Amino acid sequence: MHRVLVYRRKFLPKSETFIYEQLLGHQVVKPVVLTRQRAFNRKQFPYSPVYVRKHMAGLSTWLRRKNFKCLHARFGPAGLELLPYAQKSKLPLITSFHGFDATKRVKENPVYRRSLMRLFRKGQAFTVVSNHMRKRLIRLGCPPSKITLIRSGIDLRKFPMLPPQPVDHGEYRLLSVGRLTEKKGMDTLIKAFTHVHKKYPKAKLIIVGDGEEKKKLKRLIKKNRLGTQVVLKGALPHREVQRELAKCHLFIIACKTARNGNQEGIPNVIMEAMASGRPVISTYHAGIPELVENKVTGYLVPEKSPTALGKMINRVLTESHEWTQITTEARLKVEKNHDIHKQRMKLEELYLRVSKK
Numbered sequence: 001m002h003r004v005l006v007y008r009r010k011f012l013p014k015s016e017t018f019i020y021e022q023l024l025g026h027q028v029v030k031p032v033v034l035t036r037q038r039a040f041n042r043k044q045f046p047y048s049p050v051y052v053r054k055h056m057a058g059l060s061t062w063l064r065r066k067n068f069k070c071l072h073a074r075f076g077p078a079g080l081e082l083l084p085y086a087q088k089s090k091l092p093l094i095t096s097f098h099g100f101d102a103t104k105r106v107k108e109n110p111v112y113r114r115s116l117m118r119l120f121r122k123g124q125a126f127t128v129v130s131n132h133m134r135k136r137l138i139r140l141g142c143p144p145s146k147i148t149l150i151r152s153g154i155d156l157r158k159f160p161m162l163p164p165q166p167v168d169h170g171e172y173r174l175l176s177v178g179r180l181t182e183k184k185g186m187d188t189l190i191k192a193f194t195h196v197h198k199k200y201p202k203a204k205l206i207i208v209g210d211g212e213e214k215k216k217l218k219r220l221i222k223k224n225r226l227g228t229q230v231v232l233k234g235a236l237p238h239r240e241v242q243r244e245l246a247k248c249h250l251f252i253i254a255c256k257t258a259r260n261g262n263q264e265g266i267p268n269v270i271m272e273a274m275a276s277g278r279p280v281i282s283t284y285h286a287g288i289p290e291l292v293e294n295k296v297t298g299y300l301v302p303e304k305s306p307t308a309l310g311k312m313i314n315r316v317l318t319e320s321h322e323w324t325q326i327t328t329e330a331r332l333k334v335e336k337n338h339d340i341h342k343q344r345m346k347l348e349e350l351y352l353r354v355s356k357k
Contacts, residue, residue: 001030003067004351007082008074011035012045014235015179018098018129018268019074020045021340022347029351032068041272044238056081060088069355070094070124076101077112079119088220092354097151098295099286102136104127104262105333117141124354127347129265130287150347158242159275159329164323165249172203173277175248175278177241177269178255179197180211180232183262185254185283187213188306190230192254195310197229200317208244241269242276247270247341250316251278255285256303266291271338274330279323283314291338297330 011033012020012332023031024047024122053059053346063085070092073079074304077099080097108112120126120142122357129136134147165173186207193205196275206229207217214232223228236244245251255264268288273280273332275293280298284290292298295341301308301317 002069002355004030004031004070004072004355005034005063005066005068006072006074007034007078008013008148009036009078009081011039011047011050012041014041014044015237016028017044019345020047021153022150022344023047025341025344026348029070029348032066041262054087059085063089063091066098066138070351072096074098076105076116076119076261079123080115083119083122090307092357093122093348094125094354095119096124097137098126098129099133099260099265102133102140102292104258104260106140107261113140114162120146124357125350126349129255132290133265140323142272148346148350150343150350151268151338152271153276153338153343154268154271156275156332156335158304159245159272159274161277161327162246164277164327165247167320170202172200172250173202173248173251173270174250174313175208175244175273176204176205176252176254177208177244178253178267179209180192180207180217182210182213182258183255183264184209185256185303187218187220187311188224188254189252189254189303190217190224191306192309192313193226193230194224194309194315197205197226199314201229203317205230206231206233206244206248207231207237208241232285234274242272243278244271245278248278250281252281252309252313253283254303254309255283255288257285264288266309274327275334277327279316279326280330281309283309291333292330293333296326297333298326 029054039050070095071086074096076097126146127148129152138144196203257263263286282292283303284300285303294300301312
């Protein structure tokens with residue numbers, strides 16, 4: 001087995017299932033994790049081996065001793081951190097970009113942006129999760145020939161196609177899942193729901209997630225007198241999220257570009273909802289339109305527009321006869337482009353290719 005070092009400074013935040021899934025299931029490669037602090041969320045991510053090195057001194061010697069074939073940094077800043085050790089140990093370096101590292105960090109930190117040029121010159125390969133991000137890396141100076149598209153994926157066995165939920169007396173159940181941060185657009189969704197509430201007073205909006213905007217969202221719910229119809233459930237384990245998907249009628253996520261420039265890749269939860277047979281409404285944001293094609297595999301509205309989102313939700317609820325066609329196409333799209341087994345194979349091929357170089 002070829003040993004590959006995967007470096008994630010923190011291993012592993014709850015939202016980074018996409019990284020964990022790409023550690024598993026390889027045939028001829030064995031990923032070994034390196035992190036800078038004690039691993040956490042071990043019940044959710046029970047991976048081994050995970051090495052902890054608080055300081056990087058002597059890392060090059062350690063890398064050679066452990067007989068790694070290549071290094072894989074998760075996120076742009078990790079790539080910059082690992083680059084000098086990759087050069088010293090003469091090991092090829094792959095860096096994966098996922099979102100903020102190609103948007104927010106670039107806008108906020110000119111030194112980081114300039115440093116990326118060195119990483120693009122010296123690094124052997126770079127991965128992106130969408131064509132949108134590929135174009136962004138090219139604009140930042142990355143040679144197109146070094147970029148490989150490896151989309152986030154899900155284990156489709158965990159998300160079978162579910163039958164539609166019956167609707168009793170207009171009691172629609174709308175679901176959104178994501179960290180309560182600006183770029184997830186939960187404030188836009190709550191404002192949009194005021195339009196839904198007028199037409200469907202028994203409809204409920206369930207929001208799963210936690211984050212720094214929680215107090216702001218609570219105030220918004222109170223201001224619009226939606227206290228009984230909008231429920232903030234907080235963060236839930238992955239199995240509970242699956243149960244919420246099974247109970248809902250529509251899945252909605254109103255992603256938007258944050259004021260600091262931060263953008264999404266493509267949220268995995270959209271794939272999970274589409275695979276589960278739930279109609280998805282989202283926004284023309286980052287790589288999302290590569291997955292959710294308007295009126296084909298889901299529905300899209302401009303970001304930061306509560307009125308447009310509210311109208312779309314009402315329309316989709318009215319036209320429930322279209323759901324079967326939309327959800328069937330959505331499932332096929334996820335099977336084709338976001339099956340974790342296919343994406344792992346692409347990653348493993350990349351590991352072998354750079355190792356040979």
